[in-house]
Amino acid sequence: MLSTETIFLLYLSSGFTIGFGHCIGMCGPIVVSVSLNLKEKNILAPQLLYHLGRIITYAILGGVVAAAGSLTMITANIDAIQKGVMIFTGALIMLMGLAMAGWIPLGKTFGNHSSPGSVISKGFGKLLKVQTTLVYLPLGLLLGLLPCGPVYTALLGAARAGMDAGSTHHGVLTGMGLMAAFGFGTVPALFLVAKLADLDWLKSRAVIYKVGAVLMIIVGVLFVAKAIRY
Amino acid sequence: MKPLIIPFSAVILTAFLLAVPGRIAAGDKYQEMINCNLHQSACTQNLAESTITLTVAPRPVKAMQDLLFQVTLSGKLPSNTKLPYIDLGMPGMNMGPNRVQLKPAGIATYEGRGVIVRCPSGRRTWQATVTIPDVGQTEFIFDVIY
Numbered sequence: 532m533l534s535t536e537t538i539f540l541l542y543l544s545s546g547f548t549i550g551f552g553h554c555i556g557m558c559g560p561i562v563v564s565v566s567l568n569l570k571e572k573n574i575l576a577p578q579l580l581y582h583l584g585r586i587i588t589y590a591i592l593g594g595v596v597a598a599a600g601s602l603t604m605i606t607a608n609i610d611a612i613q614k615g616v617m618i619f620t621g622a623l624i625m626l627m628g629l630a631m632a633g634w635i636p637l638g639k640t641f642g643n644h645s646s647p648g649s650v651i652s653k654g655f656g657k658l659l660k661v662q663t664t665l666v667y668l669p670l671g672l673l674l675g676l677l678p679c680g681p682v683y684t685a686l687l688g689a690a691r692a693g694m695d696a697g698s699t700h701h702g703v704l705t706g707m708g709l710m711a712a713f714g715f716g717t718v719p720a721l722f723l724v725a726k727l728a729d730l731d732w733l734k735s736r737a738v739i740y741k742v743g744a745v746l747m748i749i750v751g752v753l754f755v756a757k758a759i760r761y
Numbered sequence: 762m763k764p765l766i767i768p769f770s771a772v773i774l775t776a777f778l779l780a781v782p783g784r785i786a787a788g789d790k791y792q793e794m795i796n797c798n799l800h801q802s803a804c805t806q807n808l809a810e811s812t813i814t815l816t817v818a819p820r821p822v823k824a825m826q827d828l829l830f831q832v833t834l835s836g837k838l839p840s841n842t843k844l845p846y847i848d849l850g851m852p853g854m855n856m857g858p859n860r861v862q863l864k865p866a867g868i869a870t871y872e873g874r875g876v877i878v879r880c881p882s883g884r885r886t887w888q889a890t891v892t893i894p895d896v897g898q899t900e901f902i903f904d905v906i907y
Contacts, residue, residue, distance in 0.1 A: 684857035
């Protein structure tokens with residue numbers, strides 16, 4: 532029997548390796564879209580908020596499956612929600628692509644706004660900046676519900692931990708902690724991908740945005756198509 | 762700057778478009794690896810001087826449902842008392858550690874419950890790696906219904 536600390540470490544390292552081996556391919560387009568959409572702005576806060584949201588959702592799911600002691604019982608009930616989230620994600624990536632190319636005016640929603648000169652305008656601009664940065668937290672919370680094989684696998688372990696725990700309370704906390712550790716482990720890989728898309732030499736070229744926007748629209752369409760088949 | 766736009770865009774788009782059939786071809790490659798039809802019957806593989814039979818119920822084998830995995834050994838049985846186990850995964854894709862611990866369920870028969878998770882990529886080829894401690898391991902590669 533493994534100790535609790537060892538299991539937490541296993542989840543953390545599992546998240547780390549899966550991040551580089553799986554998440555980059557499957558969820559990379561999302562973080563790259565977020566990164567490209569921010570253009571010249573600092574990606575650190577939005578990315579961290581996005582990942583924090585994702586980790587919170589994973590932790591909640593971990594607590595729920597641990598309390599239920601079953602993954603299949605829970606996923607059967609959130610199947611339609613996950614499909615909806617997948618369609619929403621595809622549509623969002625498409626919208627980000629269209630906005631980035633300047634084909635639709637959605638700049639203010641995702642932080643691509645300008646700060647006018649007056650004090651009031653500057654203050655409003657700062658407030659808007661905070662609000663637009665905070666958008667990435669609920670985005671992460673929602674996108675944490677995206678159907679994902681390794682997340683399901685991690686949830687299986689959380690459900691087992693819930694069954695093995697002495698009490699429901701302990702089981703829920705363990706399930707939440709394990710999934711948070713897993714989510715935390717996936718952050719470095721996804722952050723690295725986002726950072727690569729944030730390189731100055733890449734950002735300074737308008738053409739990259741146009742090409743990136745077209746690719747984002749294609750990826751968005753593929754996401755929606757996958758969601759419909761899911 | 763302008764002269765660079767067209768070739769650069771062309772390279773990026775070509776790479777992306779080439780990646781799509783590449784992914785489809787990869788899917789086909791894994792389908793070719795299938796060595797077992799668990800929807801229809803049990804599957805058997807030889808390992809050292811033993812024969813390992815894997816059965817999964819209920820049939821057909823669907824993802825995201827509770828499944829009963831049964832492993833039966835025949836031939837020369839291992840002398841140790843360590844229990845066999847099954848690792849579920851996808852060929853060529855890291856889906857995280859998903860181990861089915863087996864318990865004795867009769868003479869040289871072991872059972873355990875597990876779940877094959879669903880991959881949104883749409884790939885349905887899964888593998889069950891059965892490990893018999895101190896003897897070795899063998900792989901059953903099969904199709905799963907989503």
